[in-house]
Amino acid sequence: MTKTSLRMQFLLQRETISEEDRKRKSEAIRKQISILPEFQSAKTILLFFPFRGEPDIFTLLHEFPKKTYALPYVSPKDHLLIPKKVETLETLISGKYGILCPSESAEEMPKDSFDLLFIPAIAVDANTGFRIGFGKGYYDRFLHNISGIKLAPCFESSILTNSVHHFDAHDIPMDRVVTEKKTYQIAPKEKYSL
Numbered sequence: 001m002t003k004t005s006l007r008m009q010f011l012l013q014r015e016t017i018s019e020e021d022r023k024r025k026s027e028a029i030r031k032q033i034s035i036l037p038e039f040q041s042a043k044t045i046l047l048f049f050p051f052r053g054e055p056d057i058f059t060l061l062h063e064f065p066k067k068t069y070a071l072p073y074v075s076p077k078d079h080l081l082i083p084k085k086v087e088t089l090e091t092l093i094s095g096k097y098g099i100l101c102p103s104e105s106a107e108e109m110p111k112d113s114f115d116l117l118f119i120p121a122i123a124v125d126a127n128t129g130f131r132i133g134f135g136k137g138y139y140d141r142f143l144h145n146i147s148g149i150k151l152a153p154c155f156e157s158s159i160l161t162n163s164v165h166h167f168d169a170h171d172i173p174m175d176r177v178v179t180e181k182k183t184y185q186i187a188p189k190e191k192y193s194l
Contacts, residue, residue: 003167007132010123010158014053017155026056028180029153033057034064036183038149038176042115044068046083046148049092049100054120055153061086070109073101074138081142083109114148119174121152125160129173129186132160143172151176159184 001009017025033039047069050056061069070083074096084102086092095101119139121131131152133139143150150172156179177184 003132004135006160007122007135010132010160011052013157014122014155017053017157022053023056025155025180026050029055029155029178030057030060030063032178032180032183033060033151033153036176036178038116038151042067042149044070044109044113044115046070046072046114046117047086048072048118048120051097051099051120055155057118057153058089061088068109070114071101072138072142073104073106079136079138081138083111083114083142085109111142111146112148114146116149116151117143117146119143119150119152121154121158121174123158123160124152124154124174124177125167126177126184127161127187128167129175129177130167130171131174137170140170140172149176150174151178153178155179156181 045067047058047061049058049071069086071086072081073084075082084106086102086106091102091106092100093103119131121133123132124130152174154177159179173186175186177186
């Protein structure tokens with residue numbers, strides 16, 4: 001199966017999850033995240049706002065208000081992902097693809113300032129940490145040379161197995177994957193060559 005067909009299959013599958021189940025599973029994912037030592041010690045975190053059925057982790061901002069948070073903003077000029085500081089839902093605007101994000105004038109945060117980065121995924125290989133996103137490469141370009149812990153929160157039904165052959169050299173693997181059922185610790189990246 002190609003990456004494109006996997007993307008469509010898992011996206012359609014995710015969109016069939018009822019709103020009630022999505023809320024319940026999102027809450028379970030946030031609980032799993034909240035007990036991770038990496039989250040507890042993190043001071044600066046990149047979140048994402050849920051889009052097309054993604055788990056809702058945004059409320060971590062309200063549940064753990066002493067941390068500093070940013071959301072991605074996609075520059076209309078060069079289509080690069082820029083992390084911008086966010087403090088409340090009320091300060092967000094509708095950005096690219098209708099996803100809520102900080103305004104262009106919001107404070108930009110340095111890429112290397114993040115202890116923990118939450119990265120959205122349509123599907124993730126829990127053995128290698130490679131993810132399938134929407135295919136535009138925003139996150140892979142952004143994550144290049146970032147040392148913070150990369151974590152993909154997703155539903156257990158979004159976990160791939162035996163799929164390392166579906167990934168490209170420019171894809172950036174995750175360090176952790178958190179679902180409503182468990183946390184996957186990813187093996188060191190040097191083990192996988194594409």
